[in-house]
Amino acid sequence: MNTGQSLQSPTSCGLIQDFECGPPVRSLSPTTLGFMKLCGIDVTGLDHSRRSLALYGHSVRLNLFKPINAKEDSGASLIDECSRKSSDLAAGNLKSNFFKPIKAKEDSDSSLNDDCAFTGEKFRQISTVGNSTNILWHECPIQKGDRQKLLQQRGCVIWLTGLSGSGKSTLACALSQSLHSRGKLSYVLDGDNIRHGLNCDLSFGAEDRSENIRRIGEVAKLFADAGVICITSLISPYRRDRDGCRALLPEGDFIEVFIDVPLHVCEARDPKGLYKLARAGKIKGFTGIDDPYEPPYGCEVVLQHTGIDSVSPNDLADKVISYLEENGCLRA
């Protein structure tokens, strides 16, 4: 029995518009659930792991996912619709513990492949991420590719790293200016600036530096997803933290640029007088003095200081622009 009724999410997400079911929700029973059809597929023939029906509030949503790989969580459990009473389903009593949480969804592209029950279709997943349980990724019809087409560029992250005084902020601005003049949209996330707002709760202890970088990595990822060329300008002294940010993005979208200026040059520049204070012991844990800087291994671009300050910030920016051009970042 199939009334051909199409269930739509309150947000009219296209992902579930092909979902057809038989009777209205109120009269669903373990038997009638067998009539549910998903994109023309009769789910009665499928094993239990591929037939999860989600009740979200009082409306039915389609949620197909692989509970087999689920991460255990005391707060939630998988419910096989065949073992549930129709009254429970109809009353929406199951919404808070309907799913066994699955591996956290990392980005809008990654959830749509291996974890899907049906190849070639997009399905939404309930997941547990950090301290958030039972959260549902919401997909929008306009995606990164659409925005990139609009902007005629590739959303990516240019991650500038180097000692304090190496020229990160100067290069970030020169780069942004050069991109702007070419009609490319960029945005600079500068460590100093972000510490005035979003990250004003963080110190320069190792743990807080890591958190600083993690947050900026996440924000940069959003900018890249928006189609913007995001330039970050942070010391980001620890390799592991930078690699963590790299891992957030698709291959090729994280461009690490090491501004390789030796400590003695940075110290001679000392535009803020911080090295002097650090040498005098008035600032503790200053990068390069009594806190480590770990240079990258095999990053995309190295801008090596040549001994004299002969390479202007604009020339350095040109080198990065060349990399972007060669790697197709300046076209959609």
Ligand SMILES: Nc1ncnc2c1ncn2[C@@H]1O[C@H](COP(=O)(O)OS(=O)(=O)O)[C@@H](OP(=O)(O)O)[C@H]1O
């Ligand atoms: N202890 C210590 N170590 C290093 N730097 C210090 C410190 N205290 C303050 N500052 C100033 O803060 C700027 C670095 O902030 P970041 O957010 O880029 O640092 S980090 O990536 O979290 O390590 C850095 O700015 P830049 O000179 O632009 O790099 C310094 O001016």
Ligand SMILES: Nc1ncnc2c1ncn2[C@@H]1O[C@H](COP(=O)(O)OP(=O)(O)O)[C@@H](O)[C@H]1O
């Ligand atoms: N390519 C360069 N050559 C010479 N001096 C530079 C260059 N880039 C930046 N500077 C100078 O170095 C100092 C530190 O630059 P800044 O961009 O603030 O570094 P950071 O952001 O890494 O601390 C500033 O006085 C700046 O004018």
